[in-house]
Amino acid sequence: MAIIETSITDLENLVGRKLPRDAEKLNDILQYAKCEVERLENDNLAVSVEDANRPDLLSAEGIARELRGPLGVSSGLANFKVGKSGVTVTVDKKLEGIRAYAACAVVKGVKVTEPLLVQLIQLQEKMNGTYGRNRKVVGTGIYNFDKIKAPIRYTVTDPEEHRFVPLDMEEALTPKQVLQQHPKGQEFGHLIADKRWWPVFIDANDKVLSMPPIINSNYSGRVDSSATNLFIEATGTAWAPTLAALNITAAALAERGGKVQSVVMMYGGKKIVTPDFRPGAAFVKLDETNERLGLALKPAEAAKLLKRARYGVKKIGPTMKVDVPAYRVDVMHPVDIIEDIAIQYGYQKFEPIAPALPTVGAMSVREKFSDKVREVAIGLGLQEVLNFTLTNRREMFGKMSMPEQRVMVVANPVSSEFDALRGWTVPSLLGFLAQNRMQDYPQMIFEVGDCVVPDALAAERSLTRRKLAIAGSHVNANLTEARSMVESVLKNLGQRYEIVGYNHPSFIPTRCAEVRVRGRHIGFYGEVHPAVLEAWKLELPVIAIELDLDALMSPSA
Amino acid sequence: MIRLTEEGKRYLEQGLPEKALIDSIKDKPRAMQDMSGLPDSAIAMQWAKKNGWIAVKGGSMELTAAGMEALHERYPLQDALAEVEQGGETGAEFMNILWSRKLVAEAKEAIKIDEVVQLTPELIKSGAWKTVPFRKYDPKAPAPPWYPGKKQAYLAFLDEVKTELIALGFEEMSGPLVELGFYDLDALFVPQDHPARGVHDNYYIKEPSHGSIPVAHRKFLEEIKKTHENGGKSGSRGWHVPFTEREAARLVLRSQGTALSARWLMKQDINIPGAYFAIARCYRPEKLDATHLTEFNQLEGIVLGEGGNFRRVLGLLSEFARKIAGTDKVKFRPAYFPFTEPSVQGMVWHPKLRKWIEMLPAGMFRPELTTPLGIKVPVMAWGIGIDRLFMIREGITDIRQLFSQDLGWLRSTKVT
Numbered sequence: 005m006a007i008i009e010t011s012i013t014d015l016e017n018l019v020g021r022k023l024p025r026d027a028e029k030l031n032d033i034l035q036y037a038k039c040e041v042e043r044l045e046n047d048n049l050a051v052s053v054e055d056a057n058r059p060d061l062l063s064a065e066g067i068a069r070e071l072r073g074p075l076g077v078s079s080g081l082a083n084f085k086v087g088k089s090g091v092t093v094t095v096d097k098k099l100e101g102i103r104a105y106a107a108c109a110v111v112k113g114v115k116v117t118e119p120l121l122v123q124l125i126q127l128q129e130k131m132n133g134t135y136g137r138n139r140k141v142v143g144t145g146i147y148n149f150d151k152i153k154a155p156i157r158y159t160v161t162d163p164e165e166h167r168f169v170p171l172d173m174e175e176a177l178t179p180k181q182v183l184q185q186h187p188k189g190q191e192f193g194h195l196i197a198d199k200r201w202w203p204v205f206i207d208a209n210d211k212v213l214s215m216p217p218i219i220n221s222n223y224s225g226r227v228d229s230s231a232t233n234l235f236i237e238a239t240g241t242a243w244a245p246t247l248a249a250l251n252i253t254a255a256a257l258a259e260r261g262g263k264v265q266s267v268v269m270m271y272g273g274k275k276i277v278t279p280d281f282r283p284g285a286a287f288v289k290l291d292e293t294n295e296r297l298g299l300a301l302k303p304a305e306a307a308k309l310l311k312r313a314r315y316g317v318k319k320i321g322p323t324m325k326v327d328v329p330a331y332r333v334d335v336m337h338p339v340d341i342i343e344d345i346a347i348q349y350g351y352q353k354f355e356p357i358a359p360a361l362p363t364v365g366a367m368s369v370r371e372k373f374s375d376k377v378r379e380v381a382i383g384l385g386l387q388e389v390l391n392f393t394l395t396n397r398r399e400m401f402g403k404m405s406m407p408e409q410r411v412m413v414v415a416n417p418v419s420s421e422f423d424a425l426r427g428w429t430v431p432s433l434l435g436f437l438a439q440n441r442m443q444d445y446p447q448m449i450f451e452v453g454d455c456v457v458p459d460a461l462a463a464e465r466s467l468t469r470r471k472l473a474i475a476g477s478h479v480n481a482n483l484t485e486a487r488s489m490v491e492s493v494l495k496n497l498g499q500r501y502e503i504v505g506y507n508h509p510s511f512i513p514t515r516c517a518e519v520r521v522r523g524r525h526i527g528f529y530g531e532v533h534p535a536v537l538e539a540w541k542l543e544l545p546v547i548a549i550e551l552d553l554d555a556l557m558s559p560s561a
Numbered sequence: 562m563i564r565l566t567e568e569g570k571r572y573l574e575q576g577l578p579e580k581a582l583i584d585s586i587k588d589k590p591r592a593m594q595d596m597s598g599l600p601d602s603a604i605a606m607q608w609a610k611k612n613g614w615i616a617v618k619g620g621s622m623e624l625t626a627a628g629m630e631a632l633h634e635r636y637p638l639q640d641a642l643a644e645v646e647q648g649g650e651t652g653a654e655f656m657n658i659l660w661s662r663k664l665v666a667e668a669k670e671a672i673k674i675d676e677v678v679q680l681t682p683e684l685i686k687s688g689a690w691k692t693v694p695f696r697k698y699d700p701k702a703p704a705p706p707w708y709p710g711k712k713q714a715y716l717a718f719l720d721e722v723k724t725e726l727i728a729l730g731f732e733e734m735s736g737p738l739v740e741l742g743f744y745d746l747d748a749l750f751v752p753q754d755h756p757a758r759g760v761h762d763n764y765y766i767k768e769p770s771h772g773s774i775p776v777a778h779r780k781f782l783e784e785i786k787k788t789h790e791n792g793g794k795s796g797s798r799g800w801h802v803p804f805t806e807r808e809a810a811r812l813v814l815r816s817q818g819t820a821l822s823a824r825w826l827m828k829q830d831i832n833i834p835g836a837y838f839a840i841a842r843c844y845r846p847e848k849l850d851a852t853h854l855t856e857f858n859q860l861e862g863i864v865l866g867e868g869g870n871f872r873r874v875l876g877l878l879s880e881f882a883r884k885i886a887g888t889d890k891v892k893f894r895p896a897y898f899p900f901t902e903p904s905v906q907g908m909v910w911h912p913k914l915r916k917w918i919e920m921l922p923a924g925m926f927r928p929e930l931t932t933p934l935g936i937k938v939p940v941m942a943w944g945i946g947i948d949r950l951f952m953i954r955e956g957i958t959d960i961r962q963l964f965s966q967d968l969g970w971l972r973s974t975k976v977t
Contacts, residue, residue, distance in 0.1 A: 363730040440967070442606060
């Protein structure tokens with residue numbers, strides 16, 4: 005979700021209509037572009053663009069173009085006139101495997117105002133950051149066309165050759181020095197650093213325009229209010245996003261009154277003319293639309309809604325032939341267009357149909373069994389608690405006097421407190437007791453929750469196990485009490501069990517036992533070892549129980 | 562007859578430990594760990610806190626204004642001890658505290674031989690109860706607190722939610738906490754180069770870092786791969802982003818409940834029409850604070866079958882608003898979610914905050930999700946941040962309270 009800053013006045017000028025200055029009322033309009041007021045202070049407006057696949061909405065120009073439809077200012081396909089600049093850009097074959105694609109355009113007669121600069125820079129930043137995957141897939145650049153001599157070459161350089169003064173610096177640097185010294189070089193250098201050759205735009209005077217996608221030159225790559233004619237480019241590792249990014253940038257400038265002119269891109273013997281605003285073709289079936297939305301739209305109504313969403317409609321009928329604007333990179337399937345019909349119809353106009361499900365509800369076997377166990381535990385007088393399943397090995401093993409065992413460890417923890425999934429539950433309960441030394445005793449608690457244990461044979465290399473864990477703390481807590489509780493739980497669940505001696509380093513020797521059902525280990529209980537109590541700073545005796553409910557639930561598990 | 566216990570007598574002579582505690586910090590704060598030389602330190606801290614005498618800052622204790630005052634005043638509880646010692650009585654308020662601290666007890670030896678204190682089986686059987694005098698009890702005498710076993714307050718709410726959904730006809734789903742990227746992301750049409758697959762949005766497993774796609778689901782893997790690359794049979798143009806099985810086999814902590822819906826749609830015995838839900842524990846790399854948990858719950862669900870449409874999605878959301886959020890005031894806004902088209906955000910009116918709150922995200926699964934899984938009917942889906950819904954409903958401002966480690970709070974919650 006991107007945040008776009010603008011002024012309401014600028015947005016109004018672009019839309020051609022007055023807009024409400026009240027956030028709630030403004031949202032009623034912005035919703036047609038899946039946008040929302042993030043902040044509104046005087047004339048300053050911050051809009052959150054909800055749709056992550058709409059780079060065309062990452063500037064006030066794009067949002068305005070979208071809003072003109074529902075506001076009735078204009079409808080149907082936006083018509084961008086494209087003249088010819090006569091400029092050619094030759095794309096070097098050596099760029100294959102480095103950054104093979106470029107698309108360019110010239111925009112003449114642009115009044116470079118403050119709002120335009122703000123939006124243009126913002127569009128570049130947000131589009132290259134999100135849609136361009138931080139410039140990896142695509143990045144764009146803007147230049148003062150009057151400082152460039154055509155024809156232009158998009159070619160490669162040795163990192164030590166082609167010195168140029170990068171933007172906001174005074175001294176000429178080699179490309180290698182740019183990567184080391186310029187902040188943008190440091191930030192984005194990794195995109196090209198491992199390549200033998202690095203990409204550059206060079207003009208007919210052999211001047212470097214830029215080293216994409218890192219930095220422009222300070223000479224031609226600086227755009228301020230003195231510029232009237234602009235050269236724009238997009239470079240990338242795939243053709244479709246490269247062309248889309250150029251189209252979107254050119255379209256934004258056209259919204260500001262710039263006259264867009266095409267550039268001939270020479271790929272070997274192949275000529276490609278960019279920008280390319282020819283719409284894509286899509287076919288939307290009216291019956292599918294009505295089925296999906298639960299409406300009964302007639303062809304003419306659907307066509308009207310499509311035009312409000314700025315589609316072109318070539319054929320009205322049971323199958324609508326639709327022109328998809330060149331900037332709409334999000335339209336992958338007719339359902340995307342169907343949603344736009346729904347949005348223009350107005351979500352508030354839909355009449356919800358109350359559910360009358362023909363299905364029979366049911367709890368999962370696991371939850372049902374867990375609920376039985378919870379009922380017994382509550383009957384024993386225990387307070388239920390809820391703990392995190394993410395914890396750490398220090399608490400699971402170190403503080404439990406246990407040698408470390410294999411558990412599922414997180415590769416990218418945010419905190420060392422939460423870097424592994426718990427393999428057993430008792431430590432969570434001791435942690436809970438340790439937080440409550442000020443509370444009245446006895447403290448009797450339980451948790452029915454999940455643990456994750458490694459399992460090399462499982463597709464997920466682990467198994468999620470449902471456990472019951474109980475801890476009790478008071479002056480007389482002892483093995484007998486623990487056994488009473490274990491037996492009570494098992495008997496009330498109708499289980500036949502066996503109790504045998506058990507050694508577990510977290511418990512006092514001989515004061516710990518194993519529980520077996522059908523000959524299988526399903527858990528253990530005992531008096532927690534004083535060394536463990538000391539590690540948790542617990543001053544009263546504690547008994548602990550842990551039973552594997554998955555094993556109890558199914559005879560084979 | 563009420564008498565002081567051994568502990569009570571000791572305090573009568575030596576003073577109550579909380580008073581000793583504040584005396585010991587009147588000049589400088591004291592670290593929580595350093596309680597050396599203090600008698601009954603845990604008790605002392607508990608009561609000094611309850612009395613509002615001390616504040617704990619950064620692991621050390623400081624006197625509060627009330628604590629300062631208490632330093633120079635008589636401690637009424639100390640007087641109460643003396644009163645009990647002398648006459649077996651004191652004010653009800655103090656007697657309550659003395660009881661709860663077990664500083665007083667019924668003094669059995671003091672009972673007159675001919676007065677019955679506890680009715681016994683012998684007295685009943687022998688009929689002696691007809692003649693013996695019963696000791697007079699004061700019904701106003703306090704009793705120690707009794708903490709019943711009960712459900713954790715948030716889990717009790719989740720139980721209610723489950724009951725509502727089952728009553729509506731939903732069957733519950735469940736699945737593993739460690740997921741394959743295949744179910745958590747690929748099946749949901751998240752392209753393999755998408756930022757949402759990065760380390761800022763998902764917890765990945767260190768070792769082993771990859772699992773394997775189950776044999777039974779390999780046919781889906783093939784179809785999903787084609788759908789990502791060129792749309793496959795879905796009618797979509799696809800992402801045109803390379804798709805590898807290796808990336809699909811990457812192990813991730815479940816980052817969205819929708820992974821369960823994907824698993825269910827792959828089941829051979831899934832019901833059509835069908836309605837499924839889960840309260841799914843999910844994980845996201847966030848630092849823990851008042852508004853973020855690194856581990857949270859999502860209420861996830863799908864309804865699949867002929868006739869599923871957008872108006873029915875809105876109908877479901879209106880029903881959830883009523884049954885779960887407890888309101889009839891709901892409105893719908895266009896929204897973006899990667900898996901659904903059309904997508905909708907259901908907003909509910911919060912009367913106390915006096916604003917609309919985004920609460921019910923939903924939509925219809927994209928054909929790119931359903932087609933590769935062989936599902937030919939529309940699938941309506943939603944994923945509600947149930948943690949936040951509970952917070953707003955209960956006026957809770959700190960999300961950590963849902964996983965509260967405070968036994969006092971849990972004991973104080975009402976049974977709903």
